[in-house]
Amino acid sequence: MIPEIGHFALILALLLAIAQAFFGLAGAARGQVAWMQAARSAVAGQAVFIALAFGALTSAFIRKDFSVLYVATNSNSELPIFYRIAAVWGAHEGSLLLWALCLSGWTLAVTALSTSLQAAFRSRVIGILGLISIGFLLFMLTTSNPFERLVPAAVEGRDLNPLLQDFALTIHPPILYLGYVGFSVAFAFACATLIEGRLDSTWARWTRPWTIAAWIFLTVGISLGSWWAYYELGWGGWWFWDPVENASFMPWLAGTALIHSLAVTEKRGLFKSWTLLLAVSAFSLSLLGTFLVRSGVLVSVHAFATDPARGLFILGFLTCVIGGALLLYAWRAPRLKSAAGFELAARESFLLFNNAFLVAALGLILLGTLYPLFMDALNLGKISVGPPYFNMVFMVPMLPLLLLLGIGMHATWKRSHLQPLRNRLIGIAAVALVIALVAGAAVYGHIRPMATLGFALAFWVMGSSLMIPLSRLRARQALPGAVLGMSIAHFGAGLVTLGITGVQSFKIEQDVALAVGEATTIAGYDFRLAALRQVQGPNFVGVEADVLISSDGKTITTLHPQKRLYNSGGNPMTEAGIEVGAARDLFVALGEDLGQGRWSLRLQYKPLIRYIWLGALLIALGGGIAGLDRRYRRVKAGETAMDAATEPSR
């Protein structure tokens, strides 16, 4: 009964989404206050029914209702309750429901917090969000219904993919989705602006906190995914340039470009149409990502064959959203003129280059991701684009970006005042280069050009980021959230650079065969296979190894990598043993029994890898501090007063 209630709630939510879209857009066009009010009520109603549907599916998982196909496919009676709840979004149908839930959450937030916006504009935003919601609910109801019954009911479920039975991965999808879907707000703001044909700085000030919020979720979500891949997949890699990863990374790049471009639009009224295009792109790439990943189209067009209806719907929906938004853009954007000028060394120029490099990297990654698809569609052979391609096309635009970042942070709007800072910046650059050379030679024993360049840029960005808050504190000047946030986020970008350079330049990976009692040495660490034993978990059995790690005769730690065999069947799973450190990680994965008492082990030395995720968290934290800047709240208060004053005239 409960699954049917969930299904019915979804249908009602769809009807309300249609009402929301129609009354939102038509009400604004015709100036009907009652219609706009109806659109807002539909938002609340839709949120209630989607939450109800989500609750119904969750309850089916908790009650182990294997008469629901989706539950039977992705759960098991032995699965702990925590993972049974997480299994709700463990596969295609449920993750779409989570998507819809996130979307209705964002829509609700926008509706509740945008009271100070002009009524017609607000109504258009709500209407556009309604259109997106229609697409998703229709997709779910016609091709991917999570409440489909299984007749007769299964006695036992097939279990959640064991790789997904992990803490980071249970919270990874919701956070990532909040980011993906959050860009829909910037998208709706951009479309509403294009419909109205005018854009002022209030618009940018309004869009910025929403965009930053979505971008923070995306940043954290991607970092969690990378961290999970590192410790759970058993390979010790933190980024693979897999199409699925690219699908989440491309909206992030577009979003990063967007928040920087929004700064220029807000402060100087420039880059208006470019900012709008980025807002449209960020969400379009999110849509592309979510759908292509879930339908499997990205790997090859052949995945269409598995469910032609699903693929066709996706193509149609993408065409409508992206094509519609771009058409609107082509039609209306020329009206939005940017009037002001700026000097070459002004902050605007640096932000222009920031955008150029980010979008260049984005474009090349998109090309590499979709290239195999085109080649296959044109029957030019089946190819895959390897990580070296992506490494190169990402790294090359990032090097000048980081170099300019260190200067651009100090540039002022409109006119350049960099002259007084010149000596100090040169000083930071020199110190960064010296540290990079010394660190390369002293810590890792040799100097490599690329590693030196990476380290130097990392220290350069970190030093330059610290300069602003330090000099302001020393001069006892105020440190607004926007400035502090920017410094922290950019310091984080430096840390990420440091981590990536360290791990990519100096990592050591080795597969070895060891018997109990045998040892091997990598990077000055002795790894001894001390013991092997059987272990028993709640829903798996496995083998655990004791790997004793020592350096210069001093014991550092004992790691316990495992090889697990889940009771639900299927292949063995690797649980790596990791010794975490500020300077390096030591990583041990247990392979398999090789015969003659020997086991295969993968040993890895990963210098500075922690700074990749630490830096990413700082980037998100900086974004949060900047997004909470008093300026945005003050504007809202000011506007409300203004709106109230002009209310009678409407």
Place this chain on the structure above:
Amino acid sequence: MTPRRKRLFAVIAILVGVSAGVTLFLLASRENLLYFYSPTQILAGEAPRDRAFRIGGLVTTGSLKRTDGTLEIRFVVTDNRESVPVRYTGLLPDLFSEGKGVIARGRLAESGEFIADEVLAKHDENYMPPEVAASLHMPTPARKTE
């Protein structure tokens, strides 16, 4: 900066970006585009001898052999029509097993053996790489009547 110079500036920035992008793409893609060949194509001589590519198919049941106590592994990849022996040294991914789909990256040796540098893992054991699915020669009812 005047609006006109600003526009010029933007155009130059875009031109530099685009040409750098194209150069990068050409440079990076030459060595990094890996073609995929099925065992039938390899035995027909279609696969290159001088550069790396990817092979895919099913791991023949019973073909997995290891030299005891070492990391050396041999197995046979088939598309249900032809087969190619593969040699690999290292840890196999968790989702590798006989009778299941596999993709390996490496080079073809003179002996006709494929020397793999990497054997690819997929996140889901029931997932069949689409290239592999397309290249398999599945016995279909139509073929039975032949």
